[in-house]
Amino acid sequence: MYVCIYKHMASPYFVYGGSVVTRSGGRRTPLSAFQSKGNQKPSNVDGRPPVAVKAEEEEAAVSQPEPSAAPLLPGDCPPPHPQTVVRAKPETDTLPPASTGRRRRQLKVEYENDEAPPLKTERWEPPDWRRQLAHIREMRKSRDAPVDKMGADKCQDPESPAHVRRFQVLVSLMLSSQTKDQVTAAAMQKLRAHGCTVGDVIRTDDETLGRLIYPVGFWRTKVKYLKQTSVMLQQEFGGDIPDSVEGLVRLPGVGPKMAHLAMAIAWDQVTGIGVDTHVHRIANRLGWLEKATKNPEETRKALEEWLPRELWREINWLLVGFGQQVCLPVSPLCSMCLNQHCCPAAFKTSPAKKPKAGSLHSTAHKVKPDPD
Known part of the structure; x- marks a missing residue:
């Protein structure tokens, strides 16, 4: 051994x-x-350089799964006695057992853009809007506000043809801008007595038309808009009004509020919320907007994001009458309102008007009071 x-x-x-x-x-x-034998370098029998021979030997060693027996060189241990040779076990029998102490890695699941699950986002809505709406309905159940008796749906002639009634609804909406319902109803009554059709408006001169609609707000500008709109309806729509919001807003003097109200009243189609100054003011006071808005168009877009669509037709009628009777622009009657305990703006005075530049009140804050 x-x-x-x-x-x-x-x-x-x-x-x-x-x-x-x-x-x-x-x-x-x-x-x-x-030592002389160990230091001897292998000779190149075929005359190839040593580097090439070494590369071929390494390739041969890699390609052979089990190296063949080589002669014993100095410095190596001799093989054991044939009787004491122990064969190695297959690699499958000598695999180390899996370690139970290591933490198991979690698989990360990645989705492509088209297969990613949609994120669930909750729609914002005012916290107490249902109770506030129920209170407004209770206060509006008598239906005795000016909009209930003299609104745009009450200014049409029920005995006229359908296309004439639709035109009269559009004219009443155009006259109601910056005008109280009582003044608008009186102007529509005089205009209908004169003849309120597309042809009648085109044939009437501007001076006469101005006397008929006076004293509505901005009556001179509205005379020009009525003439231009009537000509456009006669040439492009055959004397009738457009049946879409896009077509209505093309008419001179017609904005989104008038277009959505005309679609609801004239065509019986709910396309959006009609927001005027009353709806704009009350929605901001009740906290029905996620952020305060500056004009009625911003209020309309904000309301349509959360208010259920089945309430879009009713909300204009409710809030306009509520603003005419209780939630007034100046000095609202909060003590009579059922929402006085759930309205963020309850019992808050209206903002004071800014004094004109150069007036005594505008310079009062600049004068320091006498300490005596």
Whole structure:
């Protein structure tokens, strides 16, 4: 049996003073003989450079799954005795068991853009709007506000043809801008007595038309709009009004509020919320808007984002009458309102008008009071 010492004796031979003693015969062999053999470089039999030979040997070693037996070189341990050879077990039998102490890695699931699940977003809505709306309905159940008796739906002639009634609804909406319902109803009564059709408006001169609609707000501008709109309806729509919001807003003097109200009253189609100054003011006071708005068009877009569509037709009629009777623009009657305990603007005074530049009140804050 051979014995291999790894640290100071790197071969199966014992080295003493420049010679090696073997266990087989006890013969001493000079150490230089082994060193000369170990230092010899392999010769190139075919004349190829050493680098090429080394590369071929490495490729051959990689391609062979099990290296063949090679002659023993100095410094290597001799193979064990044939009787004591122990065959290695297959690699499948020597796999280390899985460690139970390691944390299991979690798989990260990634989706492509077209397969990503949609994110659920909750729609914003005022916290107490249902109770506030119920209170407004209770206060409006008598239906005795000016809009209930003299609104745009009450200014048409029920005995006229359908296209004439639709035109009269549009004219009443155009006259109602910046005008109270009582003044609008009186102007429509005079205009109907004169003849309120597309042809009648075109044939009437501006001075006469102005006397008929006076004293509505901005009556001179509205005379011009009525003439231009009538000509446009005669040429493009055959004397009738358009049946879409896009077509209505093309008419001179017709905005989104008038277009949505005309679609609801004349064509019986709900296309949006008609927001005037009353709806704009009350929606901001009740906190029905996620952010305060500056004009009725912004209020309309904000309301349509959360208010259920089945309430779009009713909300204009409710809030306009409520603003005419209780929630007034100046000095609202909060003590009579059922929403006084759930309205953010209850019992708050209306903002004071800004003083004109150069007036005594405009410079009062700049004068320091006398300490005495």
